[in-house]
Each structure stands twice: as C-alpha cells, then as structure tokens.
Amino acid sequence: MTDFFHLSLEKSDINAISNLGLAHLGDAVYELMVRGWLCTMGHGKSNDLHKLTVSYVAAPAQAAAVEKLLPHLTDEERGIFRRGRNTRVNAIPHGATPGEYHAATGLETLFGSLYLSGKTDRLNHLFSIIIGEEE
Numbered sequence: 001m002t003d004f005f006h007l008s009l010e011k012s013d014i015n016a017i018s019n020l021g022l023a024h025l026g027d028a029v030y031e032l033m034v035r036g037w038l039c040t041m042g043h044g045k046s047n048d049l050h051k052l053t054v055s056y057v058a059a060p061a062q063a064a065a066v067e068k069l070l071p072h073l074t075d076e077e078r079g080i081f082r083r084g085r086n087t088r089v090n091a092i093p094h095g096a097t098p099g100e101y102h103a104a105t106g107l108e109t110l111f112g113s114l115y116l117s118g119k120t121d122r123l124n125h126l127f128s129i130i131i132g133e134e135e
Contacts, residue, residue: 084109
C-alpha cells in the first residue's frame with residue numbers, strides 16, 4: 001500500500017506533472033502546514049481558525065512569503081518556483097494582483113514538488129522562515 005503522507009517520487013516523475021498539478025498539491029500542503037501551525041499556537045475556535053488560515057493562504061500573503069524565501073532557495077528550488085510562477089492561469093482571484101497570484105502559484109508549485117520528493121525537512125525549514133521562526 002502506498003504511504004501518501006510520505007511520498008518520494010523521482011525527479012523525472014515530478015517533472016511529468018503539470019505546473020498547475022504541482023500547484024494544486026502544493027496549495028493543500030501549504031494550507032495543511034498553516035492549519036497545523038495555527039492549532040499548535042492555541043487557536044481553537046473554528047471561525048477564528050478559518051479566518052486566520054485564509055489570511056495566510058491568500059495570494060497576497062503567499063506572495064509576501066515568497067519574498068522572505070527567495071534568498072534561502074537553492075538554484076533548483078528557484079527553478080521550480082519560476083516554473084510555477086510563469087504558468088499561464090485562466091483567472092486571477094479578486095483581492096490579488098496578477099503578480100501576487102503568479103508568485104503564490106510559484107510557491108505552491110515549489111511546496112508540491114518538495115512534498116512529492118519526500119523533502120519534508122526542507123518544507124519545514126522553509127515554512128519556519130515564512131512564519132518567522134527561522135531566518
């Protein structure tokens with residue numbers, strides 16, 4: 001049985017997944033990390049949790065997170081981020097500029113790729129930078 005919580009795909013298999021497919025997965029990975037972090041911070045009311053989660057996973061917040069991460073990314077990670085950022089999207093959500101949305105898509109693509117690679121330590125390190133626990 002496949003352990004979908006601890007995947008470790010080959011680079012060629014990950015590269016075969018569309019940019020938007022990686023972003024789709026990365027969006028879920030990022031949101032799960034945000035939700036877990038908020039719960040461990042003692043936020044318990046579901047309405048508060050939802051509002052806080054949305055404030056962290058919305059495109060403008062993810063674009064700000066990218067700015068924190070860029071100096072810490074490896075060349076390979078920058079390439080994955082650019083791959084996602086440069087993806088053509090059909091619609092931009094209200095409340096986000098095209099630049100913010102493209103940056104958010106790049107972040108999600110990176111998180112999806114790292115997750116599929118089994119690089120959970122790296123995901124945790126990058127997330128710690130985003131939330132200000134690590135520089």
